[in-house]
Amino acid sequence: MTMSRDDGDREARAAGADPLEAFLAAARATAPEPSTDLMARVRADAARAAAAMERGGAMARPARGRIQRPAIRWRATGAGALAAGLAAAALGGLWLGLAGPDVVATLETALWGADPLLALGADLDLLLAELGTDPEEGS
Amino acid sequence: MQDRTHQPDAAEDAALLARALRGDSLAARALAARLAPPVLRFAARMLGGDRAEAEDVTQETLLRLWRQAPDWRADGPPVRAWAYRVAANLCTDRLRRRARRGDVALDAVTEPPDPGASTPARMMQATRAAALEAALADLPERQRQAVILRHIEGLSNPEIARIMDTGVEAVESLTARGKRALQAALAGRKAELGYDDEPG
Numbered sequence: 001m002t003m004s005r006d007d008g009d010r011e012a013r014a015a016g017a018d019p020l021e022a023f024l025a026a027a028r029a030t031a032p033e034p035s036t037d038l039m040a041r042v043r044a045d046a047a048r049a050a051a052a053m054e055r056g057g058a059m060a061r062p063a064r065g066r067i068q069r070p071a072i073r074w075r076a077t078g079a080g081a082l083a084a085g086l087a088a089a090a091l092g093g094l095w096l097g098l099a100g101p102d103v104v105a106t107l108e109t110a111l112w113g114a115d116p117l118l119a120l121g122a123d124l125d126l127l128l129a130e131l132g133t134d135p136e137e138g139s
Numbered sequence: 140m141q142d143r144t145h146q147p148d149a150a151e152d153a154a155l156l157a158r159a160l161r162g163d164s165l166a167a168r169a170l171a172a173r174l175a176p177p178v179l180r181f182a183a184r185m186l187g188g189d190r191a192e193a194e195d196v197t198q199e200t201l202l203r204l205w206r207q208a209p210d211w212r213a214d215g216p217p218v219r220a221w222a223y224r225v226a227a228n229l230c231t232d233r234l235r236r237r238a239r240r241g242d243v244a245l246d247a248v249t250e251p252p253d254p255g256a257s258t259p260a261r262m263m264q265a266t267r268a269a270a271l272e273a274a275l276a277d278l279p280e281r282q283r284q285a286v287i288l289r290h291i292e293g294l295s296n297p298e299i300a301r302i303m304d305t306g307v308e309a310v311e312s313l314t315a316r317g318k319r320a321l322q323a324a325l326a327g328r329k330a331e332l333g334y335d336d337e338p339g
Contacts, residue, residue, distance in 0.1 A: 020322050023274075024290045026267035031291075032183045034175050038194045042175045042201050046159070046167035049205030054162025 152218040160208055171201055174219065177292060178226045184287045185230040187276040192233055200226045216301055223294075223302045227284055234280065274324040282317035289314045 034042075152173065158166035178200050183193035203225050204218070215221075275283050284303060288294045289310070294302070299310045 020318055020325065023267050023271040023321070023325055026264045027184075027271045027291050030265055030268040031180045032188075032190060032193070034179045034197065035194065038179070038197060039172065039175060041198055042171040043168045045198065045202055045205065046171035047164045049208065050159050050162050050164040050167035053160050053205075053209060 149217040149219060153213060156208060156211060156218050157213070160211070167205075170218070174201060174204070174222050177219070178222050181223060181287060181292060182226050182230055184272065184275060184291065185227070185280075185284065186233060188272055196226055196229045196233070199229055217298075220298055220302050223288065224304070227302065231280065270325060270328055271321070274321050277324060278317050278320055282313050282320065285310055285313035286317035286321065290318070 152170060155166045155170035155173070159170060175197050179193055179197045182196040182200075183190055186192050186196070200222055204222060211218075216224075275286065278286065281303070285299055288299045288302065289296065296307045296310045296314075299314075300307045303310065303313075
């Protein structure tokens with residue numbers, strides 16, 4: 001906003017009568033102006049709006065800029081699946097912690113057999129036999 | 140205090156909006172270019188000088204204008220008053236979000252004067268403006284809004300009443316209380332800001 005010399009004189013006189021007026025005049029004189037980027041965005045939005053109104057429709061999207069800064073889209077980035085997996089694992093851990101050793105032992109048996117170490121050892125023996133190695137002799 | 144808004148402005152805004160509604164892109168762009176600067180100035184002051192947020196508010200205000208334009212009525216509120224009102228609401232939302240988050244209020248920060256200011260007079264002016272901005276930030280929101288619109292943007296009391304959805308007397312009261320609070324806040328800084336050297 002530009003002020004004429006008359007405006008400036010008037011405000012200087014007013015500043016004498018009203019001490020706050022000098023501060024207000026300084027604020028008016030140092031007003032922030034829109035950036036070139038902002039003006040380009042609002043003009044682009046306006047042009048799109050006019051086109052939409054000509055078609056009798058509503059405006060679809062704003063011009064690219066700060067308002068349209070990229071949002072985190074869980075589904076689009078695959079982060080949703082990751083978050084769901086983490087939540088399931090956390091709930092599973094919580095359940096195991098709360099359930100106590102009996103339930104854990106039952107689950108262990110269901111997964112590995114009566115003795116998980118024996119089951120693992122049997123699998124290892126089978127593997128070594130297939131490779132022609134005697135596990136007792138080590139060669 | 141001289142009012143800086145004029146009826147011809149309102150008439151021209153309305154004419155541009157009417158043309159934009161018929162699909163006139165040039166008119167729509169011209170209206171956006173007329174409204175963006177005052178809305179940005181207002182939002183920046185309401186938001187304590189946060190320019191990035193003020194620009195967001197400005198763009199969002201104009202987007203809302205375009206979305207609601209098809210329902211606009213010639214006998215309704217002036218376009219500019221409507222824009223100020225939307226901007227005020229958007230600023231209020233952002234200030235509340237800040238308060239909820241417990242953000243350090245940018246409001247409380249007095250920006251240093253622009254180093255590009257080439258003369259001592261300009262630097263002093265920038266310092267005074269920054270001091271006022273900091274004092275404004277401490278006012279209650281409605282007082283701040285009324286003082287900015289009346290004493291910086293130069294709107295008339297009836298226009299401000301319409302924007303703030305209140306009566307003219309309430310606006311007068313808000314601006315009077317706001318000015319008294321500003322005077323009290325700035326009284327201690329007059330010497331620092333060079334007023335002791337000026338003829339009173």
